[in-house]
Structures are given as C-alpha cells and as structure tokens.
Amino acid sequence: MSKWRAPFSTAIAMATGILLLISLFVPQLNIVRASLLGWAILLSAVALLLGLVNLFQVHLHNIRNKEKGIYSFVLLAGMITTFLITIVQGREGVLADWLFNSVQVPLESSLVALLAISLTLMAARLIQERKDMASQIFAATLVLILLGSAPIFGLDLPLFSSVITPFISRVLSLGGLRALLIGVGLGTLATGIRILIGSDRPFSG
C-alpha cells in the first residue's frame, strides 16, 4: 500500500494544481476553486494546531532534558495560561486582551526597536569590513540616500534632497527593484510549473 502513496499524492497535487489553473480561465469552475481553497484553509487551521503541539513538544523535551529549561518553562507557562484564559473568556475577554496588549505588543515592539539598532550596526559593519565592489556601491548608495532623506542638524542639502536622492530612489533603485521582481516572478513561475508537472514533490507520499 505504501508504494502507492507517492504516486497518489503526486496525482492529487497535479490534478488540483491544474484544475485551479484552468479555473482562472473558465469562470464556470470558480465554485470548484472556492471549495478547494476552502479545504486548504481548513487544513491550514488544523496544521496550525499541530504546529502548536510541535512547539509544546519541543519545549517539553527541553525541560525534561534541562536544555535551557527556564526559557522553555516560561514559554510553556505563558502558552498554557494564554490558552486557558482565551478558552474561558473568549478572544476578546478582558484578561486575554490585557495579555496581548501588555505583554505581546510591548515585547514585539522592543524587538522592532532592537532591529533598528541591529540594522544600523549592520550598515557600519558593511562599510568597515566588506571591501568588494557590490558592498561599496551598497554602502555609498545608503550614505547618499541618508544625506538627502532629512536635514542634517537642521541644514537641508538641496543637491541631495532634490536631485541625487530622488534620482537614486526613483530611477536607479526602481530599475533594480523591477529586475529583482522579474527574477522572483520567474522563479515562482518555474517552481509552480515543476509542481504541476510532478517533478517537485514537497511531500514524501
């Protein structure tokens, strides 16, 4: 039986993909497409629960093996507390709301602030350590954009703010950005086609 699993899974993936692709051209198949996407969303929700179970298992294992047990304990305690409170009070309950606004949001905000510092340090390291041409162009562009983005000690530099920075961001960057998007688009198309012809199988079957 197991030897049929791979061809069976591949056939389902190919048939579903081709059907969804055809439904983009045949409006009569819109209902089928909506149903298939509905199933996919439902399965994603079930997978989310399995993902939470996986998170729970990993940290339970860490506690049992005393590997960074304190962090894992805090995570599991937070997870269980939030889960129970949300089950009892609902998603918009007072305590659940408080937990989200007073714990989750400040924690994530502090990480965003940390990210801003990390990016600044990254730029400094790039200028200091990387000597290749691409990195030097990247760093020079960064400096030119920064010079024209805001007044420096109250002093506006018109050459930068009205000529150089707009030229870089609207002409050079936009050209590069479109080239990158074309590359990403082509890669996405090729990946989709490989799945539709059954050569890429992100499942073992």
Next chain:
Amino acid sequence: MTSLEIGFIALGFALILVFSLLGSGRRNGTFREIKAFSRLRKNIELSVEDGTRLHVSLGRGGLLGPQSAAAFAGLNLLREVSQVASDSDQPPLATTGEAVLALLAQDTLRANYKTLNIGEEFSNRYAQVVGLSAMAYSAGLMSPILDNEVSASALVGNFGEEVGLITTAGQRSRSFTLGGSDGLSSQAILFASANEALIGEELYASAAYLGGSTAQEASLRGQDILRILIALSIIGLALSNLIDVVL
C-alpha cells in the same frame, strides 16, 4: 488573465518540459558560479566532518499565497542538505514560522531518514515551529544560533525585516549564514548582513546548484530563456517609445 500572460505560462511549461526531456540522463550542466552555493556546500561538508549541526530556516511563507514558491525552494534545499548530513552526529535542524511548512519539513526529513535506513532515529523535533509571529520567530531562532548549537544556517524562504535579528545573531556567534528571501527589503538586509546572500531568482536555484533533479536544472534553463525574452521585450518597447517621441 490576458492572452499574453497565458502565453507566457504556456511557454514556461513548454521550455521546462523540453529541457527536462533533453536533459534526462544527463546531470550537472554548466551554470555560472554562485559563490553562496559553493560556500554553503563547503560548510555542509565541514559540518558533517566536525559533527556540528546545520540549520535550515524556511521562513514564514504560507502555502496559500505567492510566498509558497520561496517556501518550496527552502524545502528543496532542506532535502538536499539532509541527504548529505542526516546521518552525521548532529542531524540538520529545520525551523519555520508556519505550521504547514513545519509538517512538510518533517515529512521531507522523515523520507530522507527512511531512504538512509535510519528512519528510527528521526524525531519531529528536527523540524520545529519556533514562533508564529514575525518577531516571535526571530526571537525563537536567535537562541539556538547564539548558543552555538549550529555551525551554519541557511535562511531560505519568505522573510520580512525581522531576518536582520537572525543574521545579527549569526554574526555574533561567528557562524556561517546564507540568506535568500523573496521579499525585497529582506533581500537588502540579507545582502548587508549575511555571509552570503541569494539575490532575486538565485533563491529558486538552490536545489539545482546543490545537486537537484533534472527538472530543476531544466527550469533554470527555461528561466534563462524567459529572462532573455523579457529583457528583449523591455528594450524593444523602450526603443519604440523613444522612436515615437523623436518622430
């Protein structure tokens, strides 16, 4: 969908099919060298020899949106990495911020373990969900990298700006980091902060460069032709517009 878009997809189909058929039985065609993949291959070999752990991060792209292609590229890379490193002292670790991706990563690793006849050594912990929001994901990843649990990380998938925190952790622990994302801002961050960055379509070439299937090589050739056609179309349209303005 316009007829031009349909034609483009059909051409892509035809090119990949033709190159797959022409290339069947032949492998490892000549592609331009991408330093990121050479260094990744070297780091995979080093990690197997040293008995240290490799880490593949698949990002946070779901399977129901356009980010799914980047996630599939990450899964392909995970397959190639795990084929080489699964029987080492420290098997590869896959992390993701998306539950469906975690299931697929577990499935990919389990299949490779079975192929290598070490199926009983597989654990679901080798493919983990580390956090479901962007910042929780990066915070969850910083810990194993900073604690030197991994010697090399390949971040291949859909990432946002939070990838900067992950690469900073890699810089601090002096472990090798390769990064590739389909997001433009994250590509810029990865270029500045990772040891090696995959730019644009390089992200989707990872499996082909690490010894993937004939179809993966064929799709690279197909992409090259499509890219040339797009470039020629852009130049042609620009010239025709220029001629219109001049005349």
